[in-house]
Amino acid sequence: MIRAALLLCLALPLVGCNTVPLADTPTRAKISDSTLPPMKAFASPHPSAPTRSNANIAADFLSLHFRLESGRKLDYFTRFETPVTVRVTGAPPPSLAPDLRGLLSRLRREAGIDIRQVTQGSANITIEAVSRAELRRAIPAAACFVVPNVSSFDEFRRDRRKPKTNWAVLRTRTRLGIFVPYDTSPQELRDCLHEELAQALGPLNDLYRLPDSVFNDDNVHTVLTGFDMLILRATYAPELHSGMTEGQVAAKLPALLARLNPAGTRRPAVPVSETPRNWIDAVQTALGPGASPVARRAAADTAARTAQSLGWQDQRRAFSHYMLGRITQASDPEAAQQHFRAALSYLSRDPNTRLHAAYVVTQTAAYAIATGDGAQALREINPALDEAARSENAALLSTLMLLKAEALDLTGHPDAARSVRLDSLGWARYGFGSDWAVRAKMREIAALNPQNRGRG
Incomplete structure (x- = not known):
């Protein structure tokens, strides 16, 4: 799948996955001195823990496993049928190793998946760290993605249009490649690891x-949730196996x-x-990417009218x-x-939408x-601060804290600010x-404060 790189997605707090075939590819930094x-x-x-009915979760499970993001139907349920090994290649930045260890530990503990990292030899899943430029050349809208039956970015580029990399023809999973950027923030890299793995x-x-899953292209949730772990635990339950039909x-x-x-x-x-x-x-x-301001506004109006006509009352x-x-x-404004x-x-x-609300608060508080x-x-x-911390979203948490500092200055509490x-x-x-x-984000938020205007 592809982790999408949306221009104005909720993952960018302030005024700032598909398979081969490309329509079906699923989607979601070195630290200097x-x-x-x-x-x-x-x-x-x-x-x-998930708070919805098992009947709803069952319907979600089927939609998640038997459809691709393009809407294409899959005939068979697939998963790994052996213990899963993971290997990292390419040019991984320092933050990848601890984040991957933590994720693998959660998958073992919360989803019951037999998964471990190896340092040499072949692996069921290869995570290769490449540049953002290379990723965008391959799939322009992708921040990261996963492809079946490849173990390197070179193999993906060579075989991307062959049947072997088509999710729709899989009957089981044995070998996959995940491609993530090494030249991005630690959080974006971690988010890619969670969604793509x-x-x-x-x-x-x-x-x-x-409302409570990383399996959602709104990119609100950045780490695997309790719902996601239940879906993965069910995926690897002994009652299921690769090759089953949707009815089975x-x-x-x-x-x-x-x-x-x-x-x-x-x-x-x-x-x-x-x-x-x-x-x-x-x-x-x-x-x-690519649309004009007029086209963006027209599309947003269309989405709002559609949501209203359908009578939605939810996060959509x-x-x-x-x-x-x-x-x-x-x-x-x-x-x-x-x-x-x-x-x-x-x-x-x-x-279940408190995290969504925390993103919106970055806009309303900035205006205030x-x-x-x-x-x-x-x-x-x-x-909103506790929700951002509980959801492990450092970008959102730091944005809210920087906004709070300006608000404290405005209310006469400079030391606390x-x-x-x-x-x-x-x-x-x-x-x-x-x-x-980091400094650009600090300047952006400081510039909101009327007390700072005109100070150069």
């Missing part, structure tokens, strides 16, 4: 309807999920509408408003704030700071990477 504080890392994961092991599809898997899921997630059997199923292709296409036009409706807010904030408020209204209805209302900014920022600003920088180094990127 620095005068900034040392880079921080999250100590331990805190995934929340999960899709190498299990689901190949992404679903916009999922569907027949096994009720008892399987009752065993793995007994709480889900007591929750009633809720109706969930499918995401139509025209909404997905509109989102990709509005947020992806909120996402439509969020897009319109991002696209209109330069030309009509007050209208943009109305869209952000509408997004927050929809998100407030589901506790720009208008000199530091107290309002603090009221919005403080509840300096402390919060300093504390944010270690997270910013993980989230944004290079010193210049």
